[in-house]
Amino acid sequence: MSGTNEGSTRTAELLQKVTATAFGPYQSAIIRIGFSATWLFFLLREFPHRHQLYGPDGPWSWQLADGFISGNDSFTVLMWSDGELWFEIVYVLAGLAALGLCLGWRTRTMSALFMVGVLSLQNRTIFVGDGGDNVIHIMAIYLLVTRCGRVWSLDAARARKAPGTPDRVGPVLWVVTGTALLLATVENRTGLFILLVLWGMWAGLALWWLAHRPGVPEQPRILLDTLANIGHNVGLVVIMAEVCLIYATAGWYKIQGSRWGDGTALYYTLELDYFAPWPALSEMLGSHGLMVMALTYGTVVVQVAFPFTLFHRRVKNVLLVVMIAEHAAIAVIMGLPFFSMAMIAADAVFLPTAFLVWLGVRVTRGRDRLLGRGGKRPDAGDGPEGAGPGAVLPEQRTGESGAPRTLVG
Template sequence: MNRLSLTLSRGIARVTGSALGPYQSAVIRIGFAGTWLLFLLREFPHRQELYGPTGPWGWNLARELTADNHAFTALLWSDTQLWFECFYLLALLASAALLLGWRTRTASVLFMVGVLSLQNRSVFVGDGGDNVLHLMSFYLVFTRCGQVWSLDARRAERAEAARARGERVPADLVGPVLWAVLGLALVLATVTGRFDNGWLIPALLWTALVGLALWWAVDRWAKARDPKILLDVVANILHNGALVVIMAEACLIYATAGWYKIQGSRWQDGTAVYYPLHLDYFSPWPGLADLMSSSGTIMMVVAYGTVMVQVAFPFTLFNRRVKNVLLVLLMIEHSVIAVVLGLPFFSLAMITADAVFLPTSFLRRLGALAARARVRVVRRGVRTVPAPRSAEEDEHVAKGRVEAV
């Protein structure tokens, strides 16, 4: 009984005392923000047809659908072209800010608003990757995903180093100003009745606004440490809970997909793999698709291997080595799907969801390699820039040129 209580107390202390998986949460932040940013940039020339007010799925049709399913989308607040262009630009900037880890808490909320608004505006243009991104954008709001590999982390390290040297750290003004502007926008949207399709998203937005305002006020004026510790514990619990939900969501996706494939005969005889390879929509490389489909052995390995890996993956989480092997196989599978079937954003979303299970040691080594590569690139750039000459050197060069003439 004492051992059980000791284990339980240690578990509670770990869950409440720190935000677990800082590298995993940073990877999913970078992965999902990068996936959505690349998608928005690729579809920028086609944004009017996909989400614009004059697109095939008209503004009135979208209003009727959201009134029935209570989906949130800020694009239906106005049918003007100016509002659409400004919001699309806001979605791009929010994705870039979240990717870089700049004002991560604010960027994660704006990222969620951008994803939900654009996808719910035209629900018939998405695929499985969009569904994953839809869910993960909601979960990311609850995570502390800017602890590492972010501009926020670098700013915090610099502030800590300045305090250690005894220097005065200037007060943060960007955060309060940013949240004051967003708070004013939220008040106007609430007063004018823009949130008329549901209460979940506006409640989340108001909770985030009030919570971060409280955090800033306590950090600025509270002299005792107890309020800060309490807020930090609440944030850690929300982060760890959201991370568990993200893991459970990934397992649920693979489990349902694998067991659904078992029930039918198309994955048993290989036709579920064969036919998509010969559809024009999923054949960016017809020669490669023909090469794969010409071999019955390849079709059998792909079909049965996909089913076995997806069904087995949730059960291998308790064995680290087997889990890592299946994780590599899943990432290879999605990479092949991206190339052969021409679904890069679906594959990127699924690979990012898989990355939450990557070992911390591997992610640290990966981060160290990226840091060394960045230092080398910076050093090469510095070497290519010639050093400024002194006045004596300039005079000597000028004298040499005169003598040459």
């Protein structure tokens, strides 16, 4: 009986932690910044070619895309009109949403708009990308349920500097997004599931704001905070599982290839002109047979072994450094910077909290020196997200009732 009671106690403690705590605030913040920055840089880099990639001048015409999407119910607002002006608006708004999410401004709303931008452009032309676009596509959906703006965000800074200030921007943004969502529902012909998700988020933001108004009992706020914690923790676990799945499948598929089996796969890759932005560098690397073989086998070993190293912290951290260095090398040698940025952002979910806190302090100090600011500043991670479902508010830690919080963010 004592063993049963002890097991029940541990289960209750674990359940309490999962429902009362949003784990990995720094990890969720770094992947938010990583994926949004990657997408933003990609949009800026391809801005001169946007019409050929996703717009009216591309080989995958609007008629072809419309016929294809009507069969798989993919979500993209670019199918609402084939006009050039509409395309320009969507492209610019996608970039602004990525910038807002990267900075952590109204994080909850920006995460939804970020997903809309990613899905709209990528589903418009599915044959554009280098693999990193698939990772961003998936992670843009997962980021919706994470409380990724609790640290390293403008939301957190705003809540820390003015914890009791009424929010005036949030309600306006909520009305604007609700109006746009209503028009989207009327106009939309595909992607019903995504619209239902967005409506759920929009309603959840209203409930969150109402629950934090003065005079409202504490129970609704506790319930919403618990649901937000559960959603965040589940989403973070799913992101981790997705990264492990990517590496595991990549590694095991490589094992089945004859070129990876005999250690020559990297050599043939370096001989492709498409993946040789620096021909001299590729030729120099490919001329060393032993190095090519070691890198080929090392890539397979690291990818297959990584999911199993999660049970050993030190080995996991070593492999993380190796994989990040590998992706950085791929960016330079093979000319795939955005694929590498996306994978490094995905790897960052496993970075140790101590390292991320140290990194945040160093970045903050460097920014202060660059701007000529003096004095000791609080840690960049202090403070709540301050907006929308998933916010960590001061009174949530103290149990005290407070002023109205933001409606959208």
